[in-house]
Structure formats: C-alpha cells, structure tokens
Amino acid sequence: MPLRHLPASATPEEVTAILKEDGAVIIDSVLSRAEMDEVAKELKPWMDATPFGPDAFSGHRTKRTGGLVARSPRCRDLVMHPLMLGTAGKLLEHASSFQLHLTQVIAIGPGEPMQTIHRDQWAFDFFSFPKDYEVQCNTIWAMTDFTEENGATRVIPGSNHYEDKLKFEEKDTVPAEMTKGSVLLYTGSVYHGGGANRSGTTRIGINITYNLSWLRQEENQYLSVPSEIARTLPIDLLKLIGYRRGAYALGYVDDLRDPLQVLRPDLTQFGLGDLTATQEKLRSEPAAE
Ligand SMILES: O=C(O)CCC(=O)C(=O)O
Ligand SMILES: [Fe+2]
Numbered sequence: 001m002p003l004r005h006l007p008a009s010a011t012p013e014e015v016t017a018i019l020k021e022d023g024a025v026i027i028d029s030v031l032s033r034a035e036m037d038e039v040a041k042e043l044k045p046w047m048d049a050t051p052f053g054p055d056a057f058s059g060h061r062t063k064r065t066g067g068l069v070a071r072s073p074r075c076r077d078l079v080m081h082p083l084m085l086g087t088a089g090k091l092l093e094h095a096s097s098f099q100l101h102l103t104q105v106i107a108i109g110p111g112e113p114m115q116t117i118h119r120d121q122w123a124f125d126f127f128s129f130p131k132d133y134e135v136q137c138n139t140i141w142a143m144t145d146f147t148e149e150n151g152a153t154r155v156i157p158g159s160n161h162y163e164d165k166l167k168f169e170e171k172d173t174v175p176a177e178m179t180k181g182s183v184l185l186y187t188g189s190v191y192h193g194g195g196a197n198r199s200g201t202t203r204i205g206i207n208i209t210y211n212l213s214w215l216r217q218e219e220n221q222y223l224s225v226p227s228e229i230a231r232t233l234p235i236d237l238l239k240l241i242g243y244r245r246g247a248y249a250l251g252y253v254d255d256l257r258d259p260l261q262v263l264r265p266d267l268t269q270f271g272l273g274d275l276t277a278t279q280e281k282l283r284s285e286p287a288a289e
Pocket of ligand 2: 192
C-alpha cells in the first residue's frame with residue numbers, strides 16, 4: 001500500500017484521520033522550492049560543521065544537526081507551522097499538552113545502508129504504550145527531493161496497528177517519495193527508517209517532532225537553546241519548547257514557580273496571579289527582540 005498524499009490546504013482533522021489509519025501521510029509542497037532553499041542556506045554552516053554519525057543507527061554516512069530553534073530563525077517557523085501544530089494537537093488530544101521533542105537535520109550521504117526499521121516511541125526505553133495511545137507526532141520536511149534511490153524514508157503504512165518490537169526488511173516497506181518542500185507526517189507507533197542512499201547525492205530532511213508533555217524530550221531544549229537566545233523568543237515558542245508546566249505540576253521551579261516566570265521575570269509586570277492568562281495575553285505579541 002503506497003503512502004497517501006494531501007495538499008497543503010488540508011486541515012488538521014484530515015491529516016489526523018489518515019495518521020490514525022495509516023500511521024503516516026505526505027503533505028505536498030507546504031513550502032515552495034525557493035522557500036526551502038532559504039532554509040537550507042541558513043542551515044548550511046551548521047551542517048558543514050557536523051560530524052558523521054557515531055554508530056550504525058545514527059548512520060556512519062549520515063550527519064545529524066540539531067539545536068535548530070537556537071540556530072535557525074526559519075526553522076522556528078517550521079516548528080510553529082499551524083498545520084503541524086494543529087495536527088499534533090489533534091493526534092495527541094488525549095493528554096493535557098504536548099511539547100517540542102526534537103529538531104534535527106538528517107543528511108543521508110551516498111552509500112549509507114537502510115536504517116533498522118523501528119518505531120520512534122522506542123526512544124522511551126522500549127515501553128509498550130497501549131495501542132492507539134499516541135505519544136508523538138513527527139514531521140520530516142524534505143530539504144531535497146526524496147526518491148527511492150536517494151534514501152527516502154521507508155515506511156510500513158498501517159503498521160501503527162501492529163504488535164510491538166517486530167523486525168522488518170526493506171521489501172516490507174514503501175519509500176516516502178516527495179518533492180522538496182513537502183512534509184512526511186508520521187506517528188511514534190508506525191514502523192519506518194531512513195532509506196538506503198544508492199544515489200550520488202545527499203538526501204536531506206528536517207526532522208521536527210512533538211511529544212506528550214509528561215514524557216522526557218529527546219533533545220534537551222533548555223541546554224540546546226542558550227538562555228540569552230531563549231529570552232528573545234516568542235512566548236508561544238517558549239511554551240512549546242518546555243517553558244511551561246506539563247500536566248498539572250511537571251517541570252515547576254523551586255517554590256511552584258512556572259519556568260516561563262524564571263526565564264522572563266519581566267513578565268511579572270502583568271501580575272503573576274494568573275500566569276496562564278498572562279501568557280494568553282502575550283500570545284501573539286513577540287517577546288522583546
Ligand atoms: O531520515 C529519515 O528518513 C528517518 C530517520 C529516522 O527514522 C530516525 O533517525 O529515527
Ligand atoms: Fe525514526
């Protein structure tokens with residue numbers, strides 16, 4: 001069964017409906033090629049400075065560049081893209097909130113073999129979550145075209161409903177072929193892996209994932225985004241990267257302080273009695289530059 005595609009005008013409800021059935025879906029041309037080239041230009045110096053992976057799962061011919069919220073203003077817009085946030089909110093609506101899980105450019109170089117087929121939620125110490133209890137919503141933005149030859153992500157559509165801890169081969173999977181600027185969305189429960197790159201050029205995707213706020217984040221945002229930079233970011237983005245409480249009390253600071261209050265003490269001018277209302281008030285106002 002091939003992966004289904006939706007246009008960029010799709011709603012979070014339409015995207016979520018397919019994610020629940022197939023575990024993955026491609027949204028075509030969310031960015032134009034030219035817009036994606038601008039993102040690539042911003043990321044290039046960081047990618048050039050990144051070493052190849054230290055092990056077979058990371059990929060000895062693959063470079064993984066993270067810290068994108070700190071390093072790339074254009075990636076902040078991808079992280080905050082309304083269709084991705086809307087879909088994550090819908091897919092993960094059984095929990096009180098979700099957060100940014102990781103940001104990572106994945107550049108699979110020529111000669112890299114296929115990555116082991118896996119579920120991303122195995123990151124949580126291989127805990128077997130109840131079936132249909134999704135803990136992540138994942139995106140891969142195509143920074144180059146994704147083709148079968150150059151290592152398009154391999155996916156097993158519908159495998160989100162399978163048993164846990166299964167093993168698969170390439171023949172069980174289909175390639176997530178898509179054009180530059182398109183986005184593959186997939187659940188933490190769907191079996192997938194990076195494709196073998198049998199071409200002469202590097203396949204590049206930007207992996208941006210979201211998870212439930214009661215789980216640990218894969219990329220530590222508090223250390224990946226230096227506080228001097230964090231202080232300049234919009235309130236909505238700060239909340240998403242973790243400067244808020246998850247559920248009722250997770251992540252508070254010392255005397256039940258909200259983490260946002262610690263990072264931005266200047267916000268006290270709005271009165272801290274009801275910080276949530278304060279945050280709503282500031283929702284669309286960018287923080288001080
Ligand atoms: O780069 C890809 O196509 C997918 C990589 C992946 O699934 C992972 O590293 O967990
Ligand atoms: Fe993965």
